[in-house]
Amino acid sequence: MFRDKDRYLSVLLISPSILAVLIFIYGFISWSVRVSLSKWKGLNPDYTWNALNNYIELFKDPRFHVDVRNTLIFTGVFVVGSIVVGFLLAVMLDQGLKGEGFFRSLFLFPMAISYIVTGVVWRWLMNPAEGTRTSGLNLLFSYLHLDFLQNAWHTTPYWGMAAIALAAVWQMSGYTMALYLAGLRSIPAELREAAQIDGANELEIYRHIILPLLSPVTLSALIILGHMSLKVFDLIIAIAGKQYPLDVPAIYMWQTTFDGHFYGRGAAIGILLLISVALLIIPYIRYTLKTEVQQ
């Protein structure tokens, strides 16, 4: 059906991209795996075989335990916060109110901004200083007579990470709103009308008809946000710099590799991150492509 010349040409034109993906993604991942199994510590590459020792040491490392705990706190607050806020915004905007477009653009604009800018601004909003030096949101709370809301934000012991996740919710909840809004718009109006005729009230319609139909959207949001929180990096750097209580795997990797020159350990953290992301994303890609074929 196709002319041979075109067939060769198409392979020829796409091969630089495929080659680049092969080398820069799969080749480099394999290279990282090899580094993670080496004794490389120092400026000069050292590929002496070290079996799984970098991984074993990481699992025993108290700093890595802090990282895992912080990632869990961040993921919990960020994912649940973005999904709940995004869903509520989408439902409110789906009511056909005037000014819907304005609100939608407003809720979405933080997505256009870098984590670094968000972080620099939130660093001042979440200023933990007390007494006469109180500023930022804490000062605003005192103006509004909501002093009980004042807190130490990201400097709170143990739970400081939750404050950083709050800034991330500010940035990303517009995104989940957009996902849910697209989902709500794809629900046929007849379904709601039929339920109304059957005597269902607004709440029942959401509970029994709309929420179940939106579960694929929730799944996407869970996976996309979940994999983002595994990778969180710039936002923390911009709010708090490199502080042990707010450490996460991505920062540990960066610091131990490029400041400490412990390449073996850095690569091991990178690979562990990759594995956790892959566990979320590979089933998701398979599922998405399968439903695409069925359509």
Place this chain on the structure above:
Amino acid sequence: MIAKFRLGKNWLYIPLVFMAVFYLIPMYVMLVTGFKSFAEVDLKTMWNLPSGIAFDNYVEAFAKLAPSLGNSFAMVIPATLLSSALGSLNGFILAKWKFRGADFIFPFILFGMFIPYQSILIPLVQFMHAVGITGLPGLALAHIIYGIPITTLTFRNYYAGLPQELLEAAKIDGADMLGIYRHILLPISIPSFVVVLIWQFTSAWNDFLFAVVLTGNTQWPITVALNNMAGSQIIAWNVQMAGSLLAALPTLLVYVFLGRYFLRGLLAGSLKG
């Protein structure tokens, strides 16, 4: 009945406006602080409106950040254009000119969109040094290559939705592959190009991780320069606020004027394009 219904929904403006205020707080602080004069800036009055309009903070922030704004543009523009062009070509071939194994390859390209870059960072830095592509060209190259998955995905989904008859008719008329691409697909892919260009521009402009490991201090793009400015004890917070606005302005303007396309890029990024 109708009146009651209307009243019933209007209360929604209360939570909506409340949320709007929440989203605008950081913008408010950035803007208000930026327009205060140095004399007026004080953390204790950070929520007060400025008594007049002054540009001290913007002038100072611009003087400090101008070189890195230039670096960002120099790196982002070629990276955006090239990765979009590659994505369009790949998307066309994967959607409409399937060769054996095309469907097998696609998920492997897609996965590259989601990987944590920490898992390729060490080889990337080693490789760039070994081949001698460092600084801004290296950073642009990284954005082009790691942008291929998302640009390919967006174009593939768009082209896959076009009817096959469009191509068959052209084939019968004797058009070859490149002819079909240039004369039929390219002219109707302008909206997809806008989506992809915006997406690539935003993500390359906002990137921090690649920039911080691939560039040195004379070549820092804006994100790295701003972060270092914020981390230094010498530069006052008001200048940092003004600098943040300068750093956010290019992508914010794109969003304000082309928000519709921005949204489509977002949805494509979750594979829901």
